[in-house]
Amino acid sequence: MLVATWNVNSIRSRIDHVKEWLMTNNVDILCLQETKTEDQFFPVEVFSKLGYNICISGQKSYNGVAIISRFPINDIEIGFDQVIKESTNLSALSDQKRIISAEINELRIINVYVPNGSSINSDKFIYKQKWIECLKTHLQKIHLDHTSICLLGDFNIAPEDRDIHTPSKYIESIMASSTERELLKDALGGKLEDVFRIFEPGEQNWSWWDYRHSAWERDKGWRIDHIYLTEDVLRCANSCWIDKEPRSREKPSDHAPVVVDINWPPSDIENEFFF
């Protein structure tokens, strides 16, 4: 089963890229971020004609997340619940559409678009921190020890220096600061593993290239799009890669999709190897 995440920077502008990529790559579950449209304008029929189910949480102009799946989508949850928002005073801020989760094939898929935060000394960075704290509470409520989880999306954080093209230029700046790195690590609770790094420990692996400064042509990127798996799912993972091809196209998203190949649901034979 192939599960992918892709910040498409407007689904209506990118629909042809997404459709072609889905058909070419045989992806089973695709999580989108920055769809940038209200649900009524989301091109649902493009995906239903290809045989996909879909759940969406969008808003006008900004943010927006969606899950596209060949398998039935159950138990859809949109946003953080009110209790979580109130616990961090996040309810006082506008309700940005940044998280959608669902049960697909006995796997809890959690699709997130973490706020960028703008700059370290901004109100938006405070919002980013609070948002990640909400994510932590959200994950804790799911009972990480008893649920098979795939948490994926645009995290707007480079977890380590090897995830930035020139880390020395971005010491303690947005997407690289120790504050946000530690908050994310804390939210993962030691239960969710960055599957890309299981298979690819090397440098020069980016998922985002700035539109400016010829970042793509000079391969100056960041790895800010991630897939995190609980241990039981990680055991079934075969490989994980960043597909740079869509970023090389005309009028691309500034992000590339990240894909994980999992033997899921696990077969009895595979379980016997471990016990």
Add this chain to the structure above:
DNA sequence: ATGGCTGACGCTGTCAGA
């Protein structure tokens, strides 16, 4: 790179992203 690109909104500029 002094955000020097892009998309949305809606009108020729402004906001936001990362």
